Amino acid sequence: MHLFERATESGVVYGSKAVGEPPLMLAFSVREALRQAAAAFGPPGWSVDLGCPSTPEAVYWAIDAARSATSVPSADGGSSVTHAVLTGV
Numbered sequence: 001m002h003l004f005e006r007a008t009e010s011g012v013v014y015g016s017k018a019v020g021e022p023p024l025m026l027a028f029s030v031r032e033a034l035r036q037a038a039a040a041f042g043p044p045g046w047s048v049d050l051g052c053p054s055t056p057e058a059v060y061w062a063i064d065a066a067r068s069a070t071s072v073p074s075a076d077g078g079s080s081v082t083h084a085v086l087t088g089v
Contacts, residue, residue, distance in 0.1 A: 034059055042066030 035050040041063050042048075048062045 038062035
């Protein structure tokens with residue numbers, strides 16, 4: 001096997017071959033899916049900030065917080081969005 005020392009791809013940023021971006025973006029999408037799934041256990045509009053690393057324990061506590069959440073009406077009479085912050089610490 002022989003590796004090219006100065007291999008570049010024309011027409012892309014800095015000659016990138018785009019080998020690092022897909023795995024990085026996949027990690028973001030998995031984390032967002034976990035965050036949204038945990039939030040689905042709460043009332044409509046519930047949102048959680050799931051810290052990184054998103055360990056099984058952090059996901060459990062996010063689900064627990066969502067299950068125990070209650071929406072509080074906003075001052076204008078509409079429905080409010082409840083929000084929790086979980087740092088995973």
